[in-house]
Amino acid sequence: MIQGRVIGKIWSSRRVDSLPAGALLEVETEGGAKLIAFDPLGCNTGEAVLVTQGSVAAGYFKGKTAPVDALIIGSIDEENVSKA
Amino acid sequence: MIQGRVIGKIWSSRRVDSLPAGALLEVETEGGAKLIAFDPLGCNTGEAVLVTQGSVAAGYFKGKTAPVDALIIGSIDEENVSKA
Amino acid sequence: MIQGRVIGKIWSSRRVDSLPAGALLEVETEGGAKLIAFDPLGCNTGEAVLVTQGSVAAGYFKGKTAPVDALIIGSIDEENVSKA
Amino acid sequence: MIQGRVIGKIWSSRRVDSLPAGALLEVETEGGAKLIAFDPLGCNTGEAVLVTQGSVAAGYFKGKTAPVDALIIGSIDEENVSKA
Amino acid sequence: MIQGRVIGKIWSSRRVDSLPAGALLEVETEGGAKLIAFDPLGCNTGEAVLVTQGSVAAGYFKGKTAPVDALIIGSIDEENVSKA
Structure with missing residues (x-):
């Protein structure tokens, strides 16, 4: 991921x-893509x-053939990230 | 996507x-690919x-095995993009 | 594609x-890959x-499990490309 | 891999x-990705x-449709790598 | 490929x-990846x-679900390559 x-x-x-x-969100990766x-x-x-x-x-879309090749599967807990 | x-x-x-x-269109991405x-x-x-x-x-091609690895699934509403 | x-x-x-x-051809993309x-x-x-x-x-290979991850599916008509 | x-x-x-x-680990590849x-x-x-x-x-996830596109399948034996 | x-x-x-x-080999591509x-x-x-x-x-692994995403499918005949 x-x-x-x-x-x-x-x-x-x-x-x-x-x-x-459903919502189609634009996401920027760490590398800028x-x-x-x-x-x-x-x-x-x-x-994040x-x-x-x-x-x-x-x-993810049960019972249908969805033409979706990118899915947000989680929101990242940012407090934990900063403590790491 | x-x-x-x-x-x-x-x-x-x-x-x-x-x-x-069907139509085979050449598409340029934001990154230039x-x-x-x-x-x-x-x-x-x-x-867009x-x-x-x-x-x-x-x-997308029901009932057949199409050798297609890229499909246009939507036309992007450009007015909304510019307001965002 | x-x-x-x-x-x-x-x-x-x-x-x-x-x-x-069958033939295994080396193909160079526009980007040089x-x-x-x-x-x-x-x-x-x-x-082209x-x-x-x-x-x-x-x-593409019906009835068998071929370890092929790249297939030429068409020869591009170059006269039309140059007129575009 | x-x-x-x-x-x-x-x-x-x-x-x-x-x-x-389960654990979601951040992994850096040799190329820096x-x-x-x-x-x-x-x-x-x-x-490693x-x-x-x-x-x-x-x-890897039997009997379920997991939205996981990256899986750690092994820990690399580093002594062998350094001897190679 | x-x-x-x-x-x-x-x-x-x-x-x-x-x-x-089985053997897990490190392979370098022409581009250096x-x-x-x-x-x-x-x-x-x-x-090669x-x-x-x-x-x-x-x-390639019949009858099992192997977590393998890269497979060597041939050794390239280098004499022919140099004559090409």
Whole structure:
């Protein structure tokens, strides 16, 4: 997985039907790369998140074949990170 | 997923039979990388798009095994992006 | 998918049995990266090709589990590219 | 697979339910890239580890669909490495 | 697939049970990247090899779910390469 920080949100009105409804957040990784991840957790801009990629991201959507290759799977506890 | 912008279109007359008929667009990402994505939405050159990659892209083609590893799944609403 | 150009061919006499017989071409991408792709189309050195990667490349080989992660799925029509 | 060294640990209290309980370690690769891997082996900070990525990482979790795309599959014997 | 050259071997005594027994070789690609690949062919240090990556590498291990994302599928015939 990769760590990143939410830097924005995108909207897409014209989309394939199989894309599930939900937030599409722009995430910037530590190395500066940017990607768009589906967010089932309701994360906010500035939040540190854990993102999984590839077909395992689509596996989150049970009973459907979702064209989603990046999924936020956790919000990172930042107090613990700073103590480490 | 990644954000990109459509910069062109390619044609391939000599191709494997399992490649579905449809537009193959050249997309440039924010970082400057280029890739070719299958477009089921009829996007135009210059349009901002959302691209999914890997085996989940092929999952879009129901009932067949398509050799497609990049799929445009949405057109990005640019007014909202600029307001963010 | 990625666009590339065929720059050579490799031979491998000592190989795993599950690797299908066929041409293994060296392809250079626009960015300068090199990869080896299975070629079911009979492409020549210098030809512009469309390559798919990952598990969808292996899906081309029906009824067997081929350890192939890159497949040439089309020859790119170069006249059209130059007119674009 | 890639070789890396454990450089830290992250905690995520707010997470998707399908993420298995267990340690999430931060691993730095030889090239300097960082990733988060699930650790079923109880590795310590500073330990050299072998990490597998992609859908095969999720396959480790039998009978469930885990959104895990990076898994520590071994601790690297460092005495042997230095003798090589 | 990618071309590389075997530059070493790693040992991992403490490992997950599902990792098959066999050689784990360190391979350097033309671009200088390093990865660890499972070797079913008995390759030697210095040998030029063809490596497949991702879930198709795991597909080599029939009847088990192996956490292997990189597999040597061939030794490259170097005489032919130099004549090309």
